Amino acid sequence: MPDFPALRLRRLRKSEAIRSLVRENTLDAGDFVYPLFIVEGGGVKKEINSLPGTYHFSVDKLDEETDDLSRLKIPAVLLFGVVNDKDEMGSSAYHPAGVVQQAIRAIKKASPGLLVITDICLCEYTSHGHCGVIENGDVDNDKTLPLLAKMAISHAEAGADMVAPSDMMDGRVKAIRQALDGNGFKSIPILAYAAKYASAFYGPFREAAGSAPQFGNRKSYQMDPPNVREALREIEQDIREGADIVMVKPALSYLDVIRRVRETFNHPLAAYNVSGEYAMVKAAAARGWIDEKRIVLEILTSIKRAGADIIITYHAKEASAWLAEQV
Numbered sequence: 001m002p003d004f005p006a007l008r009l010r011r012l013r014k015s016e017a018i019r020s021l022v023r024e025n026t027l028d029a030g031d032f033v034y035p036l037f038i039v040e041g042g043g044v045k046k047e048i049n050s051l052p053g054t055y056h057f058s059v060d061k062l063d064e065e066t067d068d069l070s071r072l073k074i075p076a077v078l079l080f081g082v083v084n085d086k087d088e089m090g091s092s093a094y095h096p097a098g099v100v101q102q103a104i105r106a107i108k109k110a111s112p113g114l115l116v117i118t119d120i121c122l123c124e125y126t127s128h129g130h131c132g133v134i135e136n137g138d139v140d141n142d143k144t145l146p147l148l149a150k151m152a153i154s155h156a157e158a159g160a161d162m163v164a165p166s167d168m169m170d171g172r173v174k175a176i177r178q179a180l181d182g183n184g185f186k187s188i189p190i191l192a193y194a195a196k197y198a199s200a201f202y203g204p205f206r207e208a209a210g211s212a213p214q215f216g217n218r219k220s221y222q223m224d225p226p227n228v229r230e231a232l233r234e235i236e237q238d239i240r241e242g243a244d245i246v247m248v249k250p251a252l253s254y255l256d257v258i259r260r261v262r263e264t265f266n267h268p269l270a271a272y273n274v275s276g277e278y279a280m281v282k283a284a285a286a287r288g289w290i291d292e293k294r295i296v297l298e299i300l301t302s303i304k305r306a307g308a309d310i311i312i313t314y315h316a317k318e319a320s321a322w323l324a325e326q327v
């Protein structure tokens with residue numbers, strides 16, 4: 001092994017050309033999933049206060065947006081519904097004429113090549129804002145499972161390409177797999193929010209989706225942030241139940257978890273660069289404190305380097321445009 005001065009690591013950093021040859025990780029628009037928030041009504045494209053640069057869309061305004069996404073070569077969207085009609089059981093989550101069901105139909109018609117993934121969780125649809133049915137002041141795991149399965153079927157019937165349960169109930173992947181298979185949807189994959197932490201980084205999303213819990217918090221179902229071995233157990237459980245792709249969420253404070261999952265399992269791995277992570281960058285950029293483009297690309301690269309194959313991010317559109325400029 002040569003040592004300095006024979007060894008000079010700077011030789012391989014001398015020009016962009018040489019750096020490009022030895023670069024270990026690269027970002028591509030094809031890695032990204034773009035979240036979309038669908039609201040009721042018509043003619044709505046309204047910027048979301050807590051997530052500058054992202055919008056609430058009514059179904060009739062989606063085609064412009066999906067055209068943009070196709071042009072930017074972003075392969076997939078993740079849909080969230082924002083509704084006015086909420087009840088204890090989250091019924092509008094599995095209504096055939098719900099906003100997400102309508103959005104799926106509209107997107108598959110306007111942009112058939114765009115992969116439509118839907119978030120499966122009741123919190124945007126329940127009056128109490130929790131991710132499942134409330135029994136004695138807490139979310140009842142087993143009573144929630146059939147509702148999640150119903151929601152997944154209703155999205156599949158509307159034409160969704162993939163479903164993504166984010167509720168963190170035990171057994172939901174199995175319940176959803178069985179329901180999909182039993183209803184003729186054997187080839188619809190499940191992207192499981194497998195290691196999802198009870199994180200303060202979801203704050204801006206809850207404002208965007210109107211899904212903040214009306215009492216208590218999500219700590220009895222989402223994971224405790226200090227734990228990493230437990231994340232491996234969560235991932236293993238979801239894989240056993242039939243998850244096709246697993247996710248770690250949030251991304252940035254959990255890069256070590258992404259790395260551990262990458263080293264332990266061979267499943268495709270997604271990371272969710274969540275709303276709080278995005279909002280902090282936007283807030284600092286608006287004040288001129290950071291170089292937004294470089295920071296965003298560095299952040300997204302770090303998620304790739306940690307081991308994620310897929311990045312769900314509100315930065316997807318701008319990042320894809322920046323990446324296209326560079327070539």
Ligand code: PBG
Binds near residue numbers: 201205211274
């Ligand atoms: C629904 C859900 C949440 C997010 C994705 N799906 C919120 C939550 O669990 O409270 C958060 C996404 C983000 O912060 O960007 N359960």
